[in-house]
Amino acid sequence: MILILKGARIIDPSQNIDEVGDILIQDGIIVDLGSNLSKSSQTEKQSTQFVDISGCVVTPGLIDMHTHLREPGFEYKETIVSGCAAAAAGGFTSIACMPNTHPVNDNRSVTEFIIRKASSCSLVQVYPIAAISSGSEGKNLTDFWDLKEAGAVGFSDDGKPLMDSALMRRALEYADSLNLPVISHCEDLRLSSGGLMNENSISTELGLRGIPVVAEEVMVAREALLAEFTRTPVHIAHVSTAGSVRIIRDAKSRSIRITCETAPHYFTLTDDVLRSFNSDFKVNPPLREMNDVTALKQGLADGTIDAIASDHAPHALTDKEVEFEYAASGMVGLETSLGLSLKLVEDKILSWNDLIRKMSTDPARILRISKGTLRPGANADITVIDPEMVWTVEKHAFLSKGKNTPFHGWTLKGKAVITFVRGVITYQDKAFLDNRIKVAKRGKFYIS
Amino acid sequence: MEKIKKVVMDADGIDRSLTRIAYEILEKNKGIGDLILVGIRTGGVFLARRLQQKISAIEKNELPLGILDITLYRDDLSISGHKPRLGKTEIPCTLDDKKVILVDDVLFTGRTIRAAMDALIDFGRPKSIQLAVLIDRGHRELPIRADFVGKNLPSSLWEAVSVLLTEKDGCDEVIIKEEH
Amino acid sequence: MGLSRKDILGIQELSVEEISLILDTAESFIEVSTREIKKVPTLRGKTIINLFYEPSTRTRTSFEIAGKRLSADTINISSSTSSMVKGETLIDTARNLEAMNPDIVVIRHPAVGAPHLLARMIRPSIINAGDGAHEHPTQALLDMMTIRTKKGKIDGLHVAIIGDIAHSRVARSNIHGLMKMGASVTVAGPATMLPRDIEKMGVRAHTHLEDAIQEADIIMMLRVQTERQNQNLFPSLREYAAHYCLDRRHISLAKDDVLVMHPGPVNRGIDISPEVADGPYSVILDQVTNGVAVRMALLYLLIGGKE
Numbered sequence: 001m002i003l004i005l006k007g008a009r010i011i012d013p014s015q016n017i018d019e020v021g022d023i024l025i026q027d028g029i030i031v032d033l034g035s036n037l038s039k040s041s042q043t044e045k046q047s048t049q050f051v052d053i054s055g056c057v058v059t060p061g062l063i064d065m066h067t068h069l070r071e072p073g074f075e076y077k078e079t080i081v082s083g084c085a086a087a088a089a090g091g092f093t094s095i096a097c098m099p100n101t102h103p104v105n106d107n108r109s110v111t112e113f114i115i116r117k118a119s120s121c122s123l124v125q126v127y128p129i130a131a132i133s134s135g136s137e138g139k140n141l142t143d144f145w146d147l148k149e150a151g152a153v154g155f156s157d158d159g160k161p162l163m164d165s166a167l168m169r170r171a172l173e174y175a176d177s178l179n180l181p182v183i184s185h186c187e188d189l190r191l192s193s194g195g196l197m198n199e200n201s202i203s204t205e206l207g208l209r210g211i212p213v214v215a216e217e218v219m220v221a222r223e224a225l226l227a228e229f230t231r232t233p234v235h236i237a238h239v240s241t242a243g244s245v246r247i248i249r250d251a252k253s254r255s256i257r258i259t260c261e262t263a264p265h266y267f268t269l270t271d272d273v274l275r276s277f278n279s280d281f282k283v284n285p286p287l288r289e290m291n292d293v294t295a296l297k298q299g300l301a302d303g304t305i306d307a308i309a310s311d312h313a314p315h316a317l318t319d320k321e322v323e324f325e326y327a328a329s330g331m332v333g334l335e336t337s338l339g340l341s342l343k344l345v346e347d348k349i350l351s352w353n354d355l356i357r358k359m360s361t362d363p364a365r366i367l368r369i370s371k372g373t374l375r376p377g378a379n380a381d382i383t384v385i386d387p388e389m390v391w392t393v394e395k396h397a398f399l400s401k402g403k404n405t406p407f408h409g410w411t412l413k414g415k416a417v418i419t420f421v422r423g424v425i426t427y428q429d430k431a432f433l434d435n436r437i438k439v440a441k442r443g444k445f446y447i448s
Numbered sequence: 449m450e451k452i453k454k455v456v457m458d459a460d461g462i463d464r465s466l467t468r469i470a471y472e473i474l475e476k477n478k479g480i481g482d483l484i485l486v487g488i489r490t491g492g493v494f495l496a497r498r499l500q501q502k503i504s505a506i507e508k509n510e511l512p513l514g515i516l517d518i519t520l521y522r523d524d525l526s527i528s529g530h531k532p533r534l535g536k537t538e539i540p541c542t543l544d545d546k547k548v549i550l551v552d553d554v555l556f557t558g559r560t561i562r563a564a565m566d567a568l569i570d571f572g573r574p575k576s577i578q579l580a581v582l583i584d585r586g587h588r589e590l591p592i593r594a595d596f597v598g599k600n601l602p603s604s605l606w607e608a609v610s611v612l613l614t615e616k617d618g619c620d621e622v623i624i625k626e627e628h
Numbered sequence: 629m630g631l632s633r634k635d636i637l638g639i640q641e642l643s644v645e646e647i648s649l650i651l652d653t654a655e656s657f658i659e660v661s662t663r664e665i666k667k668v669p670t671l672r673g674k675t676i677i678n679l680f681y682e683p684s685t686r687t688r689t690s691f692e693i694a695g696k697r698l699s700a701d702t703i704n705i706s707s708s709t710s711s712m713v714k715g716e717t718l719i720d721t722a723r724n725l726e727a728m729n730p731d732i733v734v735i736r737h738p739a740v741g742a743p744h745l746l747a748r749m750i751r752p753s754i755i756n757a758g759d760g761a762h763e764h765p766t767q768a769l770l771d772m773m774t775i776r777t778k779k780g781k782i783d784g785l786h787v788a789i790i791g792d793i794a795h796s797r798v799a800r801s802n803i804h805g806l807m808k809m810g811a812s813v814t815v816a817g818p819a820t821m822l823p824r825d826i827e828k829m830g831v832r833a834h835t836h837l838e839d840a841i842q843e844a845d846i847i848m849m850l851r852v853q854t855e856r857q858n859q860n861l862f863p864s865l866r867e868y869a870a871h872y873c874l875d876r877r878h879i880s881l882a883k884d885d886v887l888v889m890h891p892g893p894v895n896r897g898i899d900i901s902p903e904v905a906d907g908p909y910s911v912i913l914d915q916v917t918n919g920v921a922v923r924m925a926l927l928y929l930l931i932g933g934k935e
Contacts, residue, residue: 196740201825205640207761207800208740210824277741322717323739325760517656520668520698520928534656534928542664570665 002026002046003423004037007054008384013357014060014373023058025380028422032376053384056417059356060372061093061381063363064334066158066183066237066261066309069126072113073102078314078401080114083334084123086312086400088427090334091416093381094364094371095124099131100159106131106142108150115151123426125381127153127369129183132171138162141171148178153367156183158237161219163189169226176232181366183235186219186244187285196325198271198286206275208324211286217243224251224258233257235366238311240266240285242295249304259366261307264340265331267296269406279320279327280406283313297349306362308355310337314402332402336393338385339412346413380423386432387414451608451625457599459620462582465598466495469580470502472596473549480507482547482575486514488564489535491553494615495582499551514539516550521563543572549596553611555581558592583622585609631929635747635754638763639804647805651773654918654925660697661920671700674931675730678704679721680757681737686892686916687757687766691734694923700731718742719749726750731931735759753930761795766926767891768801770919772809774911775846777918778887783810788840788882790816790872791850791899792861793833794823798891799850803829816840817850817872820861837872844882848889849874849899865898875901879909887911 003025010033011018022037023030026046064087070078078086080097087095097114099105105114111128118126130152134140136159144155155175162168162184175182192215197203199210220236224247227234239245239262251258271287281287299305313330320327341359344350350358360383364372371381395408417432418425457465477483480503487496493515504510517535519525550564565577580596585603599622603609608625612618631646639647660668676695680688688704695702705725716724718737725733732753735743740760747754758764776782787806793799793815806813807830815826816834826833834840841847852868862868879886888900888909896902904910 199824201828204794204823204826205800205829206740207759207763207795207797209761212824277744318717321719323737323745324741325739520660520670525670525931534653536656537659566669570663570667572664 002048003051003380004048005051005053005058005382005384007052008056008058010374011057011059011352011356012374013353013361015375017374018353023374023382025382025420025423028380028424030374030376030378030380030382033374051418053418055386055388057352057385057387059383059385060360060374060378061419061421062091062338062359062383062416063094063096063367063372064090064092064310064312064337065096065307065363065367066263067095067097067312067334068100068314068330069097069114070314071101071117072110077316077319080117080126081121081123082399082401083312083314084118084121084126086332086334086398087124088419088421089399089416090336091338091383091385091419091427092124092334093383093419093421093426094127094369095334096127096129096153096367098129098156098158100136104131104135105129105152106134106136108143108146111147111150111152122421122424124421125371127151127367129154129156129158131155132157132162132182133167136160138164138167141167141174144174144178144180148180152180153369154181154183154235156185156237158183158185161185161187161189165222165226168223169230172226172230172232172234176230179368181233181235181368183237184219184223185237186216186223188215188218191215191218195286196282197274198288200271200289202271202274208274211284213241213243213288213292216241216285217247220244220247224248224256227251227258228254228256233259236260238263238266238285238309239296239299239305240288240292242292245295245299245304249299249302252304259306259362260304261309261363262296262300262305263309263311263333264337265333265406267293267300267344268340273406277324278406279322279324280331280404282324282327282329283331284329297344300344300358301349301354306358307366308337308341308358309363310334312400313404314400315404316401317403320404330404332398332400332405334400335398336405336407336412338416339391339393339414340407342387342412342414380420382420383416384418384420385414386417386429389413389415389417389429389432391415391431451627454624455621456601456624457583457622462598462620462622465582466498467502469596469598470499470506473499473578473580474503474506476578476595477547480509480511482545483549484512484514484541484543484546485549485551486516486539486564486568488550488552488560489515489517490616491611491613492551494613495553496551499549499580512540516564516567518560518563518567521566523559523563537567539571543568543574545575546572548574548577550577550579551581552579553582553613554609555579555584555592555594555597556587556609558588558590561592562590582611583609634930635743635756636765636926636930637743637747637754637756639765639768639801639808640763642765642805642808644808647769647772647809650769650922650925650929651776653929654769654773654921655777657921657924657928658917660924661917666697667699668697669699670928671695671698671931674700674732675728676700676702676732676734676927677725677730678702678757679725679733679735680704680706681735681742682707682758684736684757686919687736690916690919691757691923694920694927697920698924698927700927718745722746722750726752732927755926755930758797761797761800763801763804764797764891765801766919766923767798768805769926770915770922771802771848771889771891772805773918773922774889774915775887778911778914779845782806785811785845786814786843787811787846787848788814788816788844789848789850790837790840790874792821792852793817793826793850794821795853796850802848803831807831814840814844818862818868837874837878838881841878841882844886846887846889847874847882851891851893851895851899854895869898873898873901874904876903879904889915892916
């Protein structure tokens with residue numbers, strides 16, 4: 001059976017393509033890209049489905065390399081299935097999930113469980129990131145090799161930093177020998193201790209203990225220097241400060257193999273919103289101030305920041321609807337990440353090519369997975385985006401169990417309207433559907 | 449909404465009434481012993497001071513004077529959206545065994561006097577409370593009556609009776625305004 | 629007249645007119661507390677709940693007396709009471725109380741923003757009796773009343789606030805209030821206890837006591853919480869007391885008619901020397917008296933204006 005996606009603007013940084021054309025998919029594999037593929041010889045021999053997506057942008061399936069699926073252990077916040085449904089709705093075909101579950105993903109059984117659960121719903125390809133240290137306690141390394149064989153694609157103690165520099169050095173060396181990345185959550189716990197928001201004149205005014213920018217920056221500097229010394233790569237998670245961008249830019253200029261990501265809330269919001277004491281704004285690292293936002297946008301534009309990753313952190317209402325101090329940190333992000341990031345294109349901070357590079361091509365490169373491309377022979381993991389669709393963020397309509405978003409009610413422009421994994425539709429936007437598709441073949445699991 | 453103004457008492461009229469009231473107080477109480485004047489804010493305070501001066505001129509002796517703000521004793525605080533500005537209460541001595549002459553400018557529903565009496569009881573146990581008013585305009589809603597009245601002024605409910613005093617309004621006049 | 633707002637959560641939101649109204653009203657309530665019968669029927673039948681998640685004797689007692697002198701029914705719930713210990717959330721506690729129809733809830737809580745959360749969630753008026761290090765509006769109001777009564781004005785005065793500024797809600801509320809009313813404010817304390825960018829609130833900051841109290845009209849000393857010593861905010865109480873405790877020799881640097889204030893309770897010998905605390909410049913006890921009057925004024929102004 002052949003599926004042809006017709007008439008969209010195809011953007012694939014991995015092949016340097018940006019042109020209007022068709023994509024021909026057969027048995028879940030991309031066979032060809034080009035114009036007028038409907039007339040190709042194959043279509044005469046086999047039954048062919050056409051999907052008219054003219055006016056849309058079509059890209060390699062988007063990859064979110066930093067999410068929290070909460071299962072096992074915190075199913076009341078999110079499950080692997082609900083998290084995957086949210087990812088598909090956000091236009092993602094692959095996601096990496098962090099190990100701060102309960103039990104922590106520091107052993108092969110948990111890794112295998114996650115992969116098995118994700119496969120059972122076939123919505124998104126899930127790549128587990130395993131813990132660097134047992135229980136993420138920062139004392140002993142986990143069995144990296146065993147975890148790699150179980151299917152882990154990288155290591156991180158995310159949620160916590162690895163404070164012991166000697167242990168991080170060993171982790172970098174050992175992971176590199178297995179050709180797997182180490183992702184660092186950069187936070188000096190003593191400097192950030194007890195902090196609830198960015199430390200500056202606003203935290204002073206509100207009487208809330210602050211988390212100074214240096215709590216992140218001293219650890220970013222440490223990782224850059226360790227990476228340089230051990231001659232290994234390192235990836236910095238959720239960069240939030242101007243100083244971090246500066247350190248990473250400097251490190252890259254000295255050919256240190258450091259990569260990094262930032263999340264949409266860090267380049268969209270500033271810390272003055274915390275005057276409302278609304279815990280939906282509480283996140284770690286915290287929201288920073290305007291000059292940090294500007295530096296992050298600059299870092300995205302000049303390539304210092306390689307990837308955009310949502311740090312999707314679902315929490316239940318009982319975790320959030322309490323006094324600010326006691327509220328859990330984190331925001332959901334899978335279903336708003338693309339919409340918020342498209343603003344960077346609209347504001348001419350990034351080109352379309354740059355954006356897709358940061359949301360697909362480079363996450364694949366950093367995680368060393370063979371995704372993020374529309375090259376013939378690749379799995380048909382494809383995202384169709386309607387760049388003109390104006391929509392309102394409605395948290396109660398989220399497919400994620402978590403409704404903790406500060407963007408509820410925001411009007412965004414641009415949305416993923418169809419998501420394909422291996423040629424099978426995992427998500428279709430209802431409003432788009434009603435207008436457009438004449439024939440849509442459903443996959444095993446149809447999301448309505 | 450035109451308000452029609454009618455002057456029912458001029459400065460001389462007010463002065464003569466106050467002089468008469470001063471004599472009546474002294475006559476009824478057989479002198480100034482145990483008497484204390486208490487003026488109800490705000491109009492009653494100025495009238496009480498004038499009475500105090502007149503009595504001083506007659507008896508060559510000064511009566512003690514107290515000032516009472518009844519805002520905290522009103523029965524309509526929860527109802528009115530508009531909160532009157534709270535003024536100070538100054539009662540110079542205990543009211544035990546004193547004969548209190550309450551002084552107010554206009555006696556109308558009687559609720560102000562009821563509140564004033566509740567306030568006075570908190571300052572002691574007066575031997576008696578007597579009421580002196582410049583104008584009694586009728587329409588009582590409680591069983592209250594004045595002992596000393598300057599002028600009886602039958603009025604309709606849609607009329608507003610105001611006592612203007614030099615100390616606060618720049619002239620001495622009692623006027624009726626009709627609100628249609 | 630009357631405050632056209634439902635809650636008193638902080639000084640930052642109050643206008644100059646509102647602060648003046650509260651202070652004027654409070655002055656009229658001073659007299660009630662001097663009577664033989666210290667009661668007026670104004671809030672008869674109203675219910676006021678004092679919800680104190682942090683221990684407090686003076687503030688809670690002050691609110692209780694204020695409510696009772698207005699003839700309201702006041703109920704105290706403190707953190708040692710069972711349901712808080714059992715782990716009932718703030719919101720559930722509040723909703724349960726709301727179901728019993730109180731008119732005003734006074735709350736003191738260690739978490740910044742807790743009164744604001746409550747004000748969003750339940751109908752009764754909320755008065756913030758202190759939320760973490762954020763605001764303590766009734767303390768600032770009684771401090772301003774004390775200053776206004778003693779000095780006749782607040783505008784143009786120079787106020788020095790000394791101590792652990794970073795963790796002080798009294799400092800923050802007073803900075804907002806005093807500056808709105810036209811005073812100039814200087815803060816001083818060990819560098820580790822001055823919060824970042826405090827100058828952006830409009831005050832000058834010093835690390836030496838002597839610099840701050842030069843020509844001061846008012847010296848407001850804060851309470852140092854001895855637990856802070858464990859957080860390495862200062863090396864020892866001895867060192868703190870040696871350089872930040874207000875004593876006689878400092879007074880001579882300020883104006884001749886300086887007022888010495890303290891929110892209480894005083895750590896004698898650490899915040900203020902005993903002779904200054906009990907001396908002629910101290911108005912600490914006036915602050916306590918004014919506290920009852922200010923709280924009576926707030927309870928009076930909040931009830932009945934919002935029907």
